[in-house]
Amino acid sequence: MSSKDLRAAAAIVGFGDYHCTADEKKSPLHVASLAVSAALKDAGLEKDDIDGVLTGREPSGDQRPQWQNILSAYLKITPTYSSQITIHAAGMNSMLKHAAMAVTAGVAKYVLCVGADSIAYLNPRVHVAGIDTDPEFEQPYEPIIPAIYAQIACRLMHEQGLTEKHLAGVAVQCQDWGIHHPFASKASKGPLTIEQVLSSRMIAAPLRLWMCATWGPPGTGGAVIVTTAENARRISRNPIYILGSGECVTHDYLSDRMGLRRSRLALGNLPSITATGCRIAAANAYEMAGIGPDDVDVVQTPSNFAHSELLSLNELGFASSTAEAGELVLSGETGPGGRLPTNTNGGWLSFGQCGPACVMDSVMETVRQLRQETRGKRVERPEIGLVHALGGMQACHSVTILSTST
Amino acid sequence: MKLLGKENTTRPDPVARKADGFTYPRVSPEALPYWEGCLQNELRYQRCGDCSEPVFHPRAVCPYCLSDNLSWECSEGVGEIYSFSVQYVALYPEREGNLPRAVGIVALKEGYHMFTELEIPVGSELRVGQKVRVYFDRVADDLALPKFRID
Numbered sequence: 001m002s003s004k005d006l007r008a009a010a011a012i013v014g015f016g017d018y019h020c021t022a023d024e025k026k027s028p029l030h031v032a033s034l035a036v037s038a039a040l041k042d043a044g045l046e047k048d049d050i051d052g053v054l055t056g057r058e059p060s061g062d063q064r065p066q067w068q069n070i071l072s073a074y075l076k077i078t079p080t081y082s083s084q085i086t087i088h089a090a091g092m093n094s095m096l097k098h099a100a101m102a103v104t105a106g107v108a109k110y111v112l113c114v115g116a117d118s119i120a121y122l123n124p125r126v127h128v129a130g131i132d133t134d135p136e137f138e139q140p141y142e143p144i145i146p147a148i149y150a151q152i153a154c155r156l157m158h159e160q161g162l163t164e165k166h167l168a169g170v171a172v173q174c175q176d177w178g179i180h181h182p183f184a185s186k187a188s189k190g191p192l193t194i195e196q197v198l199s200s201r202m203i204a205a206p207l208r209l210w211m212c213a214t215w216g217p218p219g220t221g222g223a224v225i226v227t228t229a230e231n232a233r234r235i236s237r238n239p240i241y242i243l244g245s246g247e248c249v250t251h252d253y254l255s256d257r258m259g260l261r262r263s264r265l266a267l268g269n270l271p272s273i274t275a276t277g278c279r280i281a282a283a284n285a286y287e288m289a290g291i292g293p294d295d296v297d298v299v300q301t302p303s304n305f306a307h308s309e310l311l312s313l314n315e316l317g318f319a320s321s322t323a324e325a326g327e328l329v330l331s332g333e334t335g336p337g338g339r340l341p342t343n344t345n346g347g348w349l350s351f352g353q354c355g356p357a358c359v360m361d362s363v364m365e366t367v368r369q370l371r372q373e374t375r376g377k378r379v380e381r382p383e384i385g386l387v388h389a390l391g392g393m394q395a396c397h398s399v400t401i402l403s404t405s406t
Numbered sequence: 407m408k409l410l411g412k413e414n415t416t417r418p419d420p421v422a423r424k425a426d427g428f429t430y431p432r433v434s435p436e437a438l439p440y441w442e443g444c445l446q447n448e449l450r451y452q453r454c455g456d457c458s459e460p461v462f463h464p465r466a467v468c469p470y471c472l473s474d475n476l477s478w479e480c481s482e483g484v485g486e487i488y489s490f491s492v493q494y495v496a497l498y499p500e501r502e503g504n505l506p507r508a509v510g511i512v513a514l515k516e517g518y519h520m521f522t523e524l525e526i527p528v529g530s531e532l533r534v535g536q537k538v539r540v541y542f543d544r545v546a547d548d549l550a551l552p553k554f555r556i557d
């Protein structure tokens with residue numbers, strides 16, 4: 001048995017999502033419940049049909065561990081297969097793989113996968129720095145998260161010729177999509193130019209304000225229901241097949257990554273912070289799906305910071321360096337009307353990053369594009385969509401490949 | 407030693423403790439000699455007696471060969487800048503007066519890396535590859551933070 005046996009063996013038969021408007025305060029359980037209701041309705045299923053429940057990491061705005069249990073109890077669902085899937089936030093993307101494994105093994109019939117958060121009640125700057133930086137060897141120096149990510153950007157500029165203009169190009173591309181989405185946090189700021197990005201204030205050099213994701217929308221939730229492909233064809237008009245999935249974890253805290261001096265995996269010249277687990281996750285997902293980068297029609301990547309998208313485009317196989325990925329972005333190919341539509345809801349940079357649920361937003365946007373039910377700008381009939389999610393400080397990577405056909 | 411006092415060992419809080427205007431490290435038992443060394447102006451790290459790799463952050467076992475044959479050594483405290491960022495926003499609003507400040511990763515001569523603060527030189531800029539030397543910032547009676555400046 002190999003992971004290829006899982007190719008197109010399971011499918012999404014229902015999805016639902018909910019986004020809060022700028023002044024709307026709802027708890028993570030509230031937005032999750034609305035997403036679950038919508039997913040059940042979309043699938044034509046009842047709550048009692050659900051026998052599996054997976055959630056991602058506990059929401060920033062709730063913080064109770066074993067959140068799949070909190071949610072199941074809240075909705076009075078009594079699963080016989082359930083867990084929290086967390087490789088930091090990226091686990092939300094990997095939920096699809098875990099659900100596919102469960103339904104194909106016959107352990108569950110319908111697995112509900114949920115990711116949600118709301119940050120209306122938090123001080124995100126301090127909260128995230130508390131989770132994602134080392135409490136012994138980093139936190140005493142009081143870095144903000146942009147200053148941690150900036151270590152990678154600094155190194156990419158040194159090693160690969162990445163420029164500030166490349167970084168600015170990502171912000172412009174995300175905004176070009178985001179202005180069309182009614183829930184994108186930065187949509188109201190209108191179209192953006194390279195010059196505007198490069199004159200925005202410095203946060204943590206080389207990262208300027210427009211190169212850093214905003215916190216928002218204030219609440220976001222997404223839910224999908226996964227069953228076997230065979231069952232999906234029976235009950236759904238428009239199943240979305242899970243073609244491929246891969247993941248890779250290389251570290252937890254960023255500066256401890258420099259202690260990884262060798263690995264069984266091909267992670268480039270170690271130690272380094274400029275090669276991530278995305279390349280491994282992508283290779284595994286492509287192999288399982290039996291496709292390559294040229295077959296992908298629409299892409300969602302992390303863009304918590306501008307260089308994250310360029311790292312992804314490079315390691316997903318769409319460029320041979322982050323600088324080349326930057327040129328691809330500046331050429332317009334990843335924007336509306338381009339050959340490789342990327343971060344089509346505005347991405348984490350312009351849509352916003354609502355705690356770990358930003359990963360669920362990437363999954364939802366892919367499902368919406370494949371089903372041609374987008375809220376923002378629509379890509380012309382994509383058949384294959386790729387979701388790359390990262391968790392932590394480029395620590396955890398998950399790639400999922402979804403398709404309208406087998 | 408206050409650093410590993412009752413407060414530190416019994417707190418389940420996953421984050422560092424903020425007190426007296428500073429962020430105290432959440433000191434782990436394995437790393438206590440490191441923090442004690444800082445108070446004596448010594449930059450300590452471990453070396454594995456079996457595979458001879460330098461080990462940092464401090465651990466109970468060598469992460470490369472899983473041996474527990476580790477001993478403490480003293481770094482010369484010199485190395486070069488691997489990466490850095492000048493930070494213009496403070497983690498805590500009350501620390502805005504402490505800006506801008508640079509944080510970065512330094513490659514120590516002994517073959518390991520550490521996260522630290524870098525002193526911003528007057529009249530010039532930090533660069534990747536610059537030679538730096540450690541100094542110990544005695545932020546409180548019971549806490550000295552190793553930081554680096556251009557050598």
Ligand SMILES: [Zn+2]
Nearest residue numbers: 454457468471
């Ligand atoms: Zn060893």
